[in-house]
Amino acid sequence: MSNLFSDAVPLPAEPDPAPVLAYSVNVPVPPDHAYAGFVDNIHLWWPAQNLSIYGVGSFFDLEDGTLVETSPENEEAVWADVFGREDGCRLDxxxxxxxxxxxxxxxxxxxxxxxxxxxxxxxxxxGWSTAQQSHTERSLYEAFWPTALEKFKRFMGAIL
Incomplete structure (x- = not known):
């Protein structure tokens, strides 16, 4: 019963959402050490010069289920909230x-x-939408994540 009338105008098709970004790196440590390096030491490798609200002097920390950037003046910006985790294996x-x-x-x-x-x-x-704002954001992360993962890889002891 989706179309009772023969002269009904069909609804325009919604564009497909932007594709998922996917990247990977190999690090020369066991999974639990790699996980700890990402979660507990993010402030030591996060490339704030590439993605930050407060600049290079800020501090990134993943604590109490929230990724927070803190400025030198103690202002805070919340970047992410953890909604799933399996220590040593995955983080969502x-x-x-x-x-x-x-x-x-x-x-x-x-x-x-x-x-x-x-x-x-x-x-x-x-989870990117079809909106222009989402495409702008996606482009930013398309450039950022490879850089961030290379910095993480180097931090974890990989020889580049």
């Missing part, structure tokens, strides 16, 4: 974009053992 975040009018997306990280090599860290960032 509701990502809050800091651009005006930003949308919320989902960021997932997996930490999988590679026998005799270390850990494969896989990042997916999805």
């Amino acid at each position: 975040l509701a990502w809050h974009h800091q651009l005006p009018g930003g949308t919320q997306t989902e960021l997932s990280l997996r930490f999988d053992r590679i026998p005799d090599e270390g850990t494969l860290v896989s990042l997916t960032h999805g």
Whole structure:
């Protein structure tokens, strides 16, 4: 009964959402160490020069289920909230974009053992809408995540 009248105008098709961003790096440590390096030491490797509200002097910390950036003046910006985790294996975040009018997306990280090599860290960032703002944000992260993961890889002891 979706179309009772023969002269009804069909609804326009909604465009498909933007594709998920997916990146991975190998790090030469076991999954639990890679996970701890990401979660407990994010302030030591996060490339604030590439993505930050308060600039290079800010401090990133993942505590109490929230990723927070703190300015040198103790102002705070919430970047993400943890909605799923399995310590040493995976971390799922509701990502809050800091651009005006930003949308919320989902960021997932997996930490999988590679026998005799270390850990494969896989990042997916999805939930992008079809709106122009979402495309702008997605472009920003398309450039940012490879840089961030390379910094994380170097922090975890990988030889580049």
